[in-house]
Amino acid sequence: MADFRLVNPEGWEYDLQSVYSAYIGYFQLHNIPWYDRTWGQFFETFEQFLGFSWPVITVTDSWTGRAHIVTRLNDLFGETLPTPDNMLKVAHFETSQRHLRNVADWATYKKLYTTLPAVALAAFKTRVRAGEPKAIRELWAKRDKTFLAIDFEWSERNPATFLEWGYAAVRCGHLEAVGAWPPLPESNYRKGHYIIGDYVDKIVNKHCPTYPWQWGDSQIIPRTKLPQIVQSVISSLVSPDAETTANSLVLIGHGVTSDIQRLEETKIRTMHDPKTGKLRAQGSTLSLGGLLHSLGIDPPCALHNAGNDAFLCLLAHLTVEDMGRPMSGYLKAPGGSGSPRVRERGGLDGVMDEMGLVRKVSKYGSASPPETGGSWKEDKDRDRDREKEGWVKSAKGVRSVTK
Numbered sequence: 125m126a127d128f129r130l131v132n133p134e135g136w137e138y139d140l141q142s143v144y145s146a147y148i149g150y151f152q153l154h155n156i157p158w159y160d161r162t163w164g165q166f167f168e169t170f171e172q173f174l175g176f177s178w179p180v181i182t183v184t185d186s187w188t189g190r191a192h193i194v195t196r197l198n199d200l201f202g203e204t205l206p207t208p209d210n211m212l213k214v215a216h217f218e219t220s221q222r223h224l225r226n227v228a229d230w231a232t233y234k235k236l237y238t239t240l241p242a243v244a245l246a247a248f249k250t251r252v253r254a255g256e257p258k259a260i261r262e263l264w265a266k267r268d269k270t271f272l273a274i275d276f277e278w279s280e281r282n283p284a285t286f287l288e289w290g291y292a293a294v295r296c297g298h299l300e301a302v303g304a305w306p307p308l309p310e311s312n313y314r315k316g317h318y319i320i321g322d323y324v325d326k327i328v329n330k331h332c333p334t335y336p337w338q339w340g341d342s343q344i345i346p347r348t349k350l351p352q353i354v355q356s357v358i359s360s361l362v363s364p365d366a367e368t369t370a371n372s373l374v375l376i377g378h379g380v381t382s383d384i385q386r387l388e389e390t391k392i393r394t395m396h397d398p399k400t401g402k403l404r405a406q407g408s409t410l411s412l413g414g415l416l417h418s419l420g421i422d423p424p425c426a427l428h429n430a431g432n433d434a435f436l437c438l439l440a441h442l443t444v445e446d447m448g449r450p451m452s453g454y455l456k457a458p459g460g461s462g463s464p465r466v467r468e469r470g471g472l473d474g475v476m477d478e479m480g481l482v483r484k485v486s487k488y489g490s491a492s493p494p495e496t497g498g499s500w501k502e503d504k505d506r507d508r509d510r511e512k513e514g515w516v517k518s519a520k521g522v523r524s525v526t527k
Contacts, residue, residue, distance in 0.1 A: 130221035136181050139192045140227070142212035144173045150208040177228040182239065183216040184247035189259070191240035191247070193233070217247050241368040249370065263374060264442070267300040270361045271374045273438035274354075275430045276386045280329045284389065286347070287327060288334060289354060290317040290431030292438040293361055297372070309439050315339050316357065317431030322347040329428075338425030338432050354387070378412045378437045412437065419443050 148167065151158045158164050166173050184191045192214045197207060227233045251259035263269055272293040279285040292315040294307050304312055317337040321344040336342075345353060363372040375384075412433060416423055419440055425432045 129224050131181060131224045133181060133183055133216045133218055133222050135196050136183065136194045136216070136222070137213045138195055138197060139212040139214055140178055140180055140195050140233075141170065141193075143195065143197070144170050146208035146211040147205070149210065150206070171230040174227055174229055174233055177226055180225055180227050180236070181222040182236065182243045183214060183218050183222060184244055186215045186217040189217075189244060189248055189251070189262070191244035193227070193236055193240070217251070245368055245370060252374075264296075266296075267305065268297040268372065269374050270295045270297070270372050271376055271438060271441065272358070272361055273376050273434045273441070274387075275377065275433040275437065276382075277329075277332075277334055277428065277430045277433075278386070279323075279327050280332070281327075285323065285327065286320055286350060286386070287323055287329075288317065288319050288430035289350060290337070290429065290434040291315065291357055292431075292435040294438065294442065295361070307442075309435075309442075310339070313435065313438060315431065315435055317342045317429070318345050318350065318353060319343070320347050320350060321345060332428045335426035335429045335432070337429055339435055342431070376437065376441050378415065378433070378440075412440075415440055 144167070147158075150156070151167070158167050166176050178195050180193050180195045182191060183194055192212075194214050194216075225232075225236060227236060248259060252263060264271075270293055272291060274289070274291045276286055277288040279287060292313045294313050296307075299305055299307050299312055307313070317340070319342050324344070358373070361373050365371040410418065413423075413427055416436060421436070421440065421443065423432075423436055425436075427433055427436070
């Protein structure tokens with residue numbers, strides 16, 4: 125297997141083992157005494173069939189995602205044998221050149237066969253990064269990954285100056301294990317919002333000013349602590365990446381390429397290979413607001429807040445991938461403001477939160493996590509407490525009222 129060259133995958137379409145299986149069936153169907161032919165010994169077992177020395181490459185099927193060892197058929201055993209119609213033909217997903225190998229014995233075939241999981245995983249990652257709907261739905265359907273949406277807000281004058289960071293995550297494996305499936309956005313998403321205290325009241329964006337976080341209390345942090353906090357959040361969600369097993373974290377976002385660049389600038393490690401698919405042409409990408417509108421989601425909060433944007437980005441993604449279930453029904457707020465409401469479900473008295481604990485739904489229909497407000501009155505009480513502490517919410521975000 126050490127001696128190989130590169131070939132284009134076009135024309136390499138027959139699964140090698142299916143070639144053997146198809147011919148055995150063909151000989152039986154047409155009453156052909158293959159055992160009397162000069163090449164008969166090659167069909168006694170699949171191991172002896174490999175002795176003919178087959179040129180092969182490894183590819184994945186573009187529809188099933190399964191990896192195969194495929195060959196091409198020319199003259200076999202010095203004769204022109206008919207081609208059975210029940211051979212497995214593989215429509216290759218790969219477009220780049222593949223390694224050509226010759227398989228002449230069982231040991232070589234077995235060694236090549238053990239590489240198929242890695243081949244399938246590499247192709248699957250490529251499909252996910254390219255945004256292939258079928259691959260992403262398969263990822264969501266497994267219910268074992270963690271989907272993380274992140275968003276930075278930075279100064280319009282200096283993109284290297286971070287003003288906010290927000291995230292929202294849904295841990296599918298954990299929620300499935302504790303019976304909290306399907307996840308409810310407000311109660312089952314882990315979420316957070318951090319404001320860089322160094323720039324409060326000092327830097328205000330003119331074109332896209334920041335707004336208050338809808339889903340709880342923002343945390344004010346020093347600029348120097350942001351990398352540590354972001355790293356700790358990501359580290360708590362990601363698992364090791366192996367050659368045949370993908371890590372558990374799926375990073376999503378709206379215009380996520382720029383967010384990944386920000387992570388790299390701050391030396392924050394995300395995952396083994398945080399690549400994205402092809403970018404849309406400039407001007408062809410829907411704005412986050414436009415995307416939400418196209419999905420029928422009426423956001424109960426203002427955009428251009430890192431926490432709000434991350435939450436709504438995750439919601440939009442899972443709305444698309446949840447097989448058409450109207451997740452936007454969970455986000456209905458009277459007049460489009462105030463605490464988001466959680467749609468009641470068939471007589472349930474409570475909602476299971478991100479930790480798997482069941483909490484009562486208030487008479488207002490809210491199932492907010494602790495300290496995020498469960499009613500209009502609680503929202504007002506929390507704002508009053510924040511004013512006493514020296515912070516208020518305004519159209520420009522959280523601002524200090526003390527100098």
